[in-house]
Amino acid sequence: MKKYIHISLFVSMLLFTGCNDDFLERFPETEISKENFFNSAEDLETYMYSLYNFPGVGIYVEDASTDNSPTTGVTEIKSMMVGTPSAATINSGWTWDQLRGINYFLDNFRKAQISEEALNHYEGVARFFRARFYMEKVKRYSDVPWYEHAMETNDDGLKKPRDPRTLIVDKIFEDYEFASQHVRDFSAQSASNSENRTGAVNKSVVLAFKARHALYEATYRKYHSELSLQSTANKYLQIARDASKQIIDGGKYQLHNDYAGLFNSSALESNKEVILGVFSEQDKRNSGWWGAFMFGNYEASPARDLVQSYLMKDGTPYTNKAGYNTNLFVEEFKDRDPRMSYTLAYPGWELVNNTTYSQGAGVYVQQFAKNQSGYHQLKGFVNVRDVAVANSLDVPVVRFAEVLLTYAEAKAELNELTQGDLDLSINKLRARASMPNLTMTPVADAVLKAQYPLVTGGNAAILLEIRRERRVELAMEGFRFDDLMRWGAGKLIEKEPEGLYFPGLGKYDLTGDNVDDVKLIPLSESIPEEKDKEANSLGKKLVYYRVGAVGSDASFFLKNGTSGTIVTDPERGTFQEPKYYYRPVPQAQVTLNPALSQIFGW
Numbered sequence: 001m002k003k004y005i006h007i008s009l010f011v012s013m014l015l016f017t018g019c020n021d022d023f024l025e026r027f028p029e030t031e032i033s034k035e036n037f038f039n040s041a042e043d044l045e046t047y048m049y050s051l052y053n054f055p056g057v058g059i060y061v062e063d064a065s066t067d068n069s070p071t072t073g074v075t076e077i078k079s080m081m082v083g084t085p086s087a088a089t090i091n092s093g094w095t096w097d098q099l100r101g102i103n104y105f106l107d108n109f110r111k112a113q114i115s116e117e118a119l120n121h122y123e124g125v126a127r128f129f130r131a132r133f134y135m136e137k138v139k140r141y142s143d144v145p146w147y148e149h150a151m152e153t154n155d156d157g158l159k160k161p162r163d164p165r166t167l168i169v170d171k172i173f174e175d176y177e178f179a180s181q182h183v184r185d186f187s188a189q190s191a192s193n194s195e196n197r198t199g200a201v202n203k204s205v206v207l208a209f210k211a212r213h214a215l216y217e218a219t220y221r222k223y224h225s226e227l228s229l230q231s232t233a234n235k236y237l238q239i240a241r242d243a244s245k246q247i248i249d250g251g252k253y254q255l256h257n258d259y260a261g262l263f264n265s266s267a268l269e270s271n272k273e274v275i276l277g278v279f280s281e282q283d284k285r286n287s288g289w290w291g292a293f294m295f296g297n298y299e300a301s302p303a304r305d306l307v308q309s310y311l312m313k314d315g316t317p318y319t320n321k322a323g324y325n326t327n328l329f330v331e332e333f334k335d336r337d338p339r340m341s342y343t344l345a346y347p348g349w350e351l352v353n354n355t356t357y358s359q360g361a362g363v364y365v366q367q368f369a370k371n372q373s374g375y376h377q378l379k380g381f382v383n384v385r386d387v388a389v390a391n392s393l394d395v396p397v398v399r400f401a402e403v404l405l406t407y408a409e410a411k412a413e414l415n416e417l418t419q420g421d422l423d424l425s426i427n428k429l430r431a432r433a434s435m436p437n438l439t440m441t442p443v444a445d446a447v448l449k450a451q452y453p454l455v456t457g458g459n460a461a462i463l464l465e466i467r468r469e470r471r472v473e474l475a476m477e478g479f480r481f482d483d484l485m486r487w488g489a490g491k492l493i494e495k496e497p498e499g500l501y502f503p504g505l506g507k508y509d510l511t512g513d514n515v516d517d518v519k520l521i522p523l524s525e526s527i528p529e530e531k532d533k534e535a536n537s538l539g540k541k542l543v544y545y546r547v548g549a550v551g552s553d554a555s556f557f558l559k560n561g562t563s564g565t566i567v568t569d570p571e572r573g574t575f576q577e578p579k580y581y582y583r584p585v586p587q588a589q590v591t592l593n594p595a596l597s598q599i600f601g602w
Contacts, residue, residue: 039111051129057395060377068471071300077493100150105122106123124206137168140582169217176209179210201276207246211240219237221233248404255428255432262399263378264381273396273399278394295376301377302343304373304497326501328508340472343379347510348512363513365510373499374566379476422439444460445461452487496572503563548562
């Protein structure tokens with residue numbers, strides 16, 4: 001039986017009433033105040049659960065609007081790039097309720113009559129959540145006000161200006177340092193008490209986020225000249241290096257032998273790759289999984305650029321192959337890094353859970369639709385029809401694989417990387433995928449060099465390969481947008497994500513059995529009645545599609561009208577640098593607090 005973190009009703013009441021001045025003057029028997037709470041370890045533990053806000057199944061579509069995945073849906077970055085954004089229209093994100101809950105705890109928890117070790121543990125967990133909260137604010141706004149205590153609505157401090165990024169980040173890593181020193185070092189895989197199997201924050205979780213955010217800040221400073229902080233980048237690279245190495249040396253975590261099984265499992269609690277998970281169980285804590293959002297031609301679909309980033313099975317770039325850009329779907333999947341077929345539906349894959357896919361169960365045949373790439377996603381897809389399994393899907397929020405990637409990238413950026421480091425990190429990932437080892441002297445990939453022109457110097461080739469490894473290992477897990485932002489690679493979002501390639505009208509095999517499955521016809525023709533459709537050699541009727549250029553009434557669009565790649569999202573707009581790496585303070589907040597200023601062109 002799984003155990004879960006639940007937010008207690010009376011803790012919610014405490015948070016709600018904490019900012020009510022009248023409430024602080026009375027002690028109703030039906031309500032809880034700071035005067036009669038925060039007295040025991042149980043009180044602190046219960047309150048702490050109210051701070052948990054880790055992502056769930058939604059991570060599997062968070063690459064949307066990047067070069068990994070186009071989307072027909074509305075996203076903030078799409079709206080900005082094709083519109084005329086302003087502080088009046090970009091008005092989300094400036095929320096502080098979570099911070100108040102954290103600081104309210106930090107202001108009151110030491111009332112508890114428990115050991116100093118226990119108090120430090122709970123302080124560390126709270127400061128971990130504060131560091132996470134502020135890092136998300138820094139990503140979005142750069143400079144933000146720092147609040148160390150819970151503020152009331154009439155406090156003068158609420159009218160303060162933005163504090164500089166350098167101050168905020170220093171505070172963030174003070175919190176991370178305290179947390180990494182004092183949060184308990186239990187493991188969900190080994191310890192016996194019930195706290196350890198709930199997905200609770202432990203020392204390794206703290207270190208993993210510390211490493212993640214240090215790498216983000218370090219590379220952001222290095223590749224964003226508008227901040228004039230390049231000289232300080234190494235400080236945070238060293239933090240990322242040391243925190244990730246501490247997890248590696250601890251020996252508690254290891255790569256799971258089944259890569260694909262990490263993303264469709266309802267039994268990740270004892271998985272030694274999962275440093276932090278969100279665990280679900282039917283009728284107790286449903287996962288919220290919904291097949292249409294990733295496999296029903298709904299909004300998001302994988303992009304051809306991602307497909308082309310996977311290496312050949314022999315370790316050479318796919319983009320080195322002659323004619324790679326005109327390969328058909330079946331050819332694209334031949335002799336590739338196996339992680340590609342664990343992440344994307346491949347020719348010959350059998351679909352079982354067709355509840356949102358009208359082509360039906362059986363050997364997978366693409367179902368084409370306007371603005372969809374034609375590729376479908378397996379990562380995070382539950383390929384069984386049992387609803388209880390989908391509702392019980394566990395999500396690996398932090399994987400040991402990410403820690404290995406962080407370590408390798410930090411060492412490379414510091415120009416400290418050795419073959420031993422690669423063998424400790426990247427080559428463990430490649431070994432799991434049965435891929436050749438990465439060496440210190442790869443041939444520079446021209447495609448990667450064009451994608452990341454800011455990467456220069458003698459170790460550029462190895463650093464680019466580490467970026468490739470990160471992209472394919474973590475594809476469709478919600479990392480890509482942040483990676484593009486920290487690397488100063490926002491311009492890659494301007495490029496239209498393409499779909500499958502078709503050289504012209506006619507019949508095509510999509511399953512790899514040399515038997516035609518679909519037929520593309522011109523706009524001038526109508527799709528025939530079912531009885532009049534041509535059958536293939538297996539006796540199955542071909543699926544017909546009318547194809548044409550964008551703006552026509554075609555079933556889906558091809559770049560050249562009757563040939564080329566599938567058009568997904570043609571109106572990409574412009575990514576304005578450096579402006580669009582940041583967001584404005586919403587105009588309503590500036591009106592309330594004129595001390596808040598806008599930066600970087602907002």
